[in-house]
Amino acid sequence: MTRMPPRRCCRLDVPYLSAFAIEFQTLGEWNRSDSGLTPVETTMMVALPEIDGAIGPILFGGRDGEGDLPDQARVNARAAVRASAPSSGRDMALQGERAERLADRVSRLIALRSSRKAERRVAVVLFNFPPNGGAVATAAGLSVIRSLYNTLEAMKAEGYTVDLPANIDELRALILEGNAERYGMPANVHARISANDHVTHERYLDDIEAQWGPAPGRQQSDGSNIFVLGRQFGNVFVGIQPAFGYEGDPMRLLFEKSFAPTHAFSAFYRYLTDDFGADAVLHFGTHGALEFMPGKQVGLSGECWPDRLIGALPNFYLYAANNPSEGTIAKRRGAATLVSYLTPPVTHAGLYRGLIDLKASIDRWRATAPDETEEIARLATLIQNQAMAVDLVAEDCPPWQGAAAREIQALCATVAELEETLIPHGLHVVGELPSIGERADLLAAMAELAQDIPVLPHHVFEALAQQEPAAQVVADLKRDAPDVYREALACEAIADHAGLVERLARLETANAGLMADTEIPALIRALDGGYIAPVSGGDVIRSPQILPTGRNIHGFDPFRLPSAFAVMDGRAQAERLIERHRRDHGRLPASVALVLWGTDNMKSEGGPIAQALALIGAKPRFDSYGRLAGADLIPLEELGRARIDVVMTLSGIFRDLLPLQTKLLAEASYLAATADEPVEQNFVRKHTLDYAARHDCPMEEAALRVFSNAAGAYGANVNQLIDSGAWDDADELAEIYTSRKCFAYGINGKPVRKAELLGTMLADVDAAYQNLESVELGITTIDHYFDTLGGISKAVERKTGAVPAVYVGDQTRGAGKVRSLSEQVALETRTRMLNPKWYEGLLEHGYEGVRQIEAHVTNTLGWSATTGQVAPWIYQNLTETFVTDETMRRRLAELNPKASAKLANRLIEAHERNFWAPSEETLDALRLAGEELEDRVEGLNVGEAA
Ligand code: BEZ
Numbered sequence: 001m002t003r004m005p006p007r008r009c010c011r012l013d014v015p016y017l018s019a020f021a022i023e024f025q026t027l028g029e030w031n032r033s034d035s036g037l038t039p040v041e042t043t044m045m046v047a048l049p050e051i052d053g054a055i056g057p058i059l060f061g062g063r064d065g066e067g068d069l070p071d072q073a074r075v076n077a078r079a080a081v082r083a084s085a086p087s088s089g090r091d092m093a094l095q096g097e098r099a100e101r102l103a104d105r106v107s108r109l110i111a112l113r114s115s116r117k118a119e120r121r122v123a124v125v126l127f128n129f130p131p132n133g134g135a136v137a138t139a140a141g142l143s144v145i146r147s148l149y150n151t152l153e154a155m156k157a158e159g160y161t162v163d164l165p166a167n168i169d170e171l172r173a174l175i176l177e178g179n180a181e182r183y184g185m186p187a188n189v190h191a192r193i194s195a196n197d198h199v200t201h202e203r204y205l206d207d208i209e210a211q212w213g214p215a216p217g218r219q220q221s222d223g224s225n226i227f228v229l230g231r232q233f234g235n236v237f238v239g240i241q242p243a244f245g246y247e248g249d250p251m252r253l254l255f256e257k258s259f260a261p262t263h264a265f266s267a268f269y270r271y272l273t274d275d276f277g278a279d280a281v282l283h284f285g286t287h288g289a290l291e292f293m294p295g296k297q298v299g300l301s302g303e304c305w306p307d308r309l310i311g312a313l314p315n316f317y318l319y320a321a322n323n324p325s326e327g328t329i330a331k332r333r334g335a336a337t338l339v340s341y342l343t344p345p346v347t348h349a350g351l352y353r354g355l356i357d358l359k360a361s362i363d364r365w366r367a368t369a370p371d372e373t374e375e376i377a378r379l380a381t382l383i384q385n386q387a388m389a390v391d392l393v394a395e396d397c398p399p400w401q402g403a404a405a406r407e408i409q410a411l412c413a414t415v416a417e418l419e420e421t422l423i424p425h426g427l428h429v430v431g432e433l434p435s436i437g438e439r440a441d442l443l444a445a446m447a448e449l450a451q452d453i454p455v456l457p458h459h460v461f462e463a464l465a466q467q468e469p470a471a472q473v474v475a476d477l478k479r480d481a482p483d484v485y486r487e488a489l490a491c492e493a494i495a496d497h498a499g500l501v502e503r504l505a506r507l508e509t510a511n512a513g514l515m516a517d518t519e520i521p522a523l524i525r526a527l528d529g530g531y532i533a534p535v536s537g538g539d540v541i542r543s544p545q546i547l548p549t550g551r552n553i554h555g556f557d558p559f560r561l562p563s564a565f566a567v568m569d570g571r572a573q574a575e576r577l578i579e580r581h582r583r584d585h586g587r588l589p590a591s592v593a594l595v596l597w598g599t600d601n602m603k604s605e606g607g608p609i610a611q612a613l614a615l616i617g618a619k620p621r622f623d624s625y626g627r628l629a630g631a632d633l634i635p636l637e638e639l640g641r642a643r644i645d646v647v648m649t650l651s652g653i654f655r656d657l658l659p660l661q662t663k664l665l666a667e668a669s670y671l672a673a674t675a676d677e678p679v680e681q682n683f684v685r686k687h688t689l690d691y692a693a694r695h696d697c698p699m700e701e702a703a704l705r706v707f708s709n710a711a712g713a714y715g716a717n718v719n720q721l722i723d724s725g726a727w728d729d730a731d732e733l734a735e736i737y738t739s740r741k742c743f744a745y746g747i748n749g750k751p752v753r754k755a756e757l758l759g760t761m762l763a764d765v766d767a768a769y770q771n772l773e774s775v776e777l778g779i780t781t782i783d784h785y786f787d788t789l790g791g792i793s794k795a796v797e798r799k800t801g802a803v804p805a806v807y808v809g810d811q812t813r814g815a816g817k818v819r820s821l822s823e824q825v826a827l828e829t830r831t832r833m834l835n836p837k838w839y840e841g842l843l844e845h846g847y848e849g850v851r852q853i854e855a856h857v858t859n860t861l862g863w864s865a866t867t868g869q870v871a872p873w874i875y876q877n878l879t880e881t882f883v884t885d886e887t888m889r890r891r892l893a894e895l896n897p898k899a900s901a902k903l904a905n906r907l908i909e910a911h912e913r914n915f916w917a918p919s920e921e922t923l924d925a926l927r928l929a930g931e932e933l934e935d936r937v938e939g940l941n942v943g944e945a946a
């Protein structure tokens, strides 16, 4: 494999396909392997080329080996390549099936490049997740339909044959409504594939029927036909990706391994290629299910479902710039070229309603002279009452009296935190640039996060957002606000006037990036078969170098992760966690259940990995080329405390993307377990010796601490169970979690099912912990946090009988802060769900905004179900804000009837599951509202059918 310098691809404007022969295993070993490539192959053949913009990683050959591919039509021509093998003298051979796929992909790209735009047929795929909840055409942080409208408009202007609807609402109605209700489907039924047609044309029918029964199956079908949902607009077909199919089916969710897609799913992709005749497909927004279908992690074969489904069709994927990890899965497994989109603007939460009054009273109290004792006492009572009204002080709290000053100081800090917390605001629209105000807020947030930019007044960022050059902004500051200017120069990181200009020039560049209209041009270029330049993915406020968007995002060089900075910071964060645990529980935790995701590590150069190592008392070892080579222990004297046992649960994404780090963590645990140290100074060793003695097993086995899904499977499915409501007993949540996550990954990197070991190790856990890496993604924003951190907390509870301490390490600002789960849920509820600034920003996007609000409510219930750490006032306030407030209820119902009915039903479900106990009056109002919303959904059905 040769690495193509990116500049060359850029000049040629051709895609750079990463095609390679494998060297570190035989073709037979690869074929039999569940994971595909080895860690080193993945790193060298796939991850490093991605940094240069490579797409569609595919092997075309490798070393012959016994047991090779007996059932595959392998072209047996010996490749001309006879490179020296590192380990065997076997010849290099072509892998025929893969070579053919590669040739087909290249041909399709060439055909795409030479096709005329007016004739080019493009399939756009929108998502519907979770199904049946008013979530059709939604995506992370994206205003999907508005973005699609802008894209179609641009395509038409470029010469594509597009029948463009008159406006955005019409586009939405044509896709989402149409004949949907007549068929009882969540979107317009565009085509019906008869069972006969399906059986004749489905190449993988046996595999699908083995899983889902006879064609056409029950998903998205009327028993005789499979429905293809979507709408055609000239030469563009906008289709809705079918669901996984197992949602709401607890038995299927329990599968440890993944299985075949549904009839409807496979038929959908066949329809795009064979029936619609797409020249290219554009997956629109983060993210869908194709790339998570079963198969090898990387280096896929023709037996892997993502590869079967996408085939040779050129695949472009509009993807959130802040999600390099899942984006990488789409690249590697779905052969997608990513085109990044900006995430929503970030702004300070600010205060609202009762919080504004409370702050005013606190300010007055602070401004009152100490000798005005009567006024001080009056204000203290007022403050306590106002704080009770916004649930910052418990209803039954006795009057503060003498302790008032301390309480008010603490409240003051809490209110300041609420006001200053950064939140995402609204949704991003492709083809529309952030406003001056939004850019100024983003620049201010970037400055705040950057260690080397001093505190500056907001007008500085407004000036930069208005494109004033940095030099001019600094000159103005010097002239108009000399005190601020002097203070800025006094900041340690700034040497002088030029230093300040240089810092602000970075923001000037970021502003130019925010103003560059690059996303639609990049989509157009991708659809022309051009080269999409690479960039590392990340959060815009922390990594402004992701700008401008419209690029093919990738992760960090895996050989260099965790970085030196991450190792240093990881130690500090680990100490913060220990300190918080000591404060709450008076001692060091003996064992911590740590959740590790790919995203967080890719954005932080491996911060959470470094935290895991620090807790154990280990560090990474690098070879003389600076490449990650393994783990070393930090001596106990240097560590200064006992080694903490860490039960690590990796997301399937982490496992796929960071195989070297998976081994690193396994090695660190093993080294600690086998270190000749007293057990009271080494909890890893203590627990390992106990287990080995009780089970009479080798230390290698008893020291396994890195757990994840089976190869090819993702997620704990706790989120699916919560979404469907199909659980009776909370133990079912623990059960599904452990059944999915009980695969231990040892030093050899191969997973082994070890449910008993996982259970035993969880019984020693004192605290569950996960990092929070992005402002954009709170623990109530997506359902994965309660799926993973909530899931493991529940699994620990089932073993110990008590909910463990659950902590979130907020890494989004400053030096980082450890919060208890209940603190974090409360903070997010106040700054987001109950904050008019937040929900009005979403409601500007109508239908999709309502779905986002509903998702937050569902995720809140997920935290109650898994940890019980959601305070009742949260449900009460959500009810008052979104359901019993008639104006708001009507508004939501108007925009998205299904999502608003789901929201109301969630709150009722929360009551039925005893997560809160509303008054009779509230409950009646909630029930009545729920019925009204349900009737509305039903009414739509009846109306349409008539
Ligand atoms: C990950 O990057 O590991 C991840 C991303 C989203 C959800 C869950 C895990």
Ligand code: MG
Residues within 6 Å of the ligand: 287, 326
């Ligand atoms: Mg996801």
